Amino acid sequence: MSLLNFLSRRRSAPVARERLQILLAHERAVHGHRDLVAILQEEILAVIAKHMAIEREKVQVKLDRGKSTSTLEIDIEMPDLAQAAAAARH
């Protein structure tokens, strides 16, 4: 019993890790939007890149959070379609 106690007392780091993972999953949901803008930008870019060549800077994502409403502004500057399609084929 005392040996068991001794061993379980020492390895407290796994407990800390698990508690943090559970807590932060919850807190991120509440405070939220951690890196949301960056994630959206990456994913939108990836979807467009499937069909045409596009530069990273041409996709701008902006999140404005107000008290009652929030707006998500997505600004995509399209390249010359014929050129982009040709570039994507190569």
Next chain:
Amino acid sequence: MAKILVVTSGKGGVGKTTSTASLGAALAQSGQRVVVVDFDVGLRNLDLVMGAERRVVFDLINVVQGDAKLAQALIRDKRVDTLSLLPASQTRDKDALTEEGVAKVLAELREKFDWIICDSPAGIEKGATLAMYNADAAVVVTNPEVSSVRDSDRIIGLLDSKTKRAEKGERMEKHLLLTRYDTARAARGEMLKTDDVLEILSIPLLGIIPESEEVLRASNIGAPITLSNPASAAGRAYFDAAKRLRGEDIPMTVPVERRGLMGKLFGRRVA
């Protein structure tokens, strides 16, 4: 092109000021022009850690409010001539700092220096958000301890939402600096390991600073550890971190204290 770096953590006492001084000195020692800026209005300490507490005449608020010129407030380090300090005010309150005023001072500093390192106050209030707002990159100082990791997670969320870069839809460059790390305790399962903290916070690692008696000694004498004891484990860890900031690819290790013959004979140093 000058880079504005904010050293932040959310939680107090994890080593923001020590890390600001040490990284700043290490960069300056490699020839970069560096200014360290104290944003902790009312509770300034960077001057003390840098050993410049008796040389403060004007401060950041004096410059923001136009009572002093930037050149009058900057304190040139006596040991490294490419290192300067812009102290915070000890008597004024943090409301004296405005977003526009800070932006103006930082723009002026960009002309003179390669690195502008902002030492953030603890917390997530105005002082901390002002310190991070104009930053190009952030160093998140974290101890391998639950409350520090939680607060760092919160600060990372703010870096991704409340900064100029985030508002423009640009990505904020973030680096984790793990301080007060004890390799032996982590190996025994008594302390969160580097990988645990990295997995939870998921930002790239800048460096691991081992727990070291030399860090307290450095602040006692008012010298960044990279100047007072560059060969110490913590000193070497800060040099490595500074090189990584400059884009060098340095293998990630936790330096250990080297003991000389005298150290081996007498166990520990007296001074």
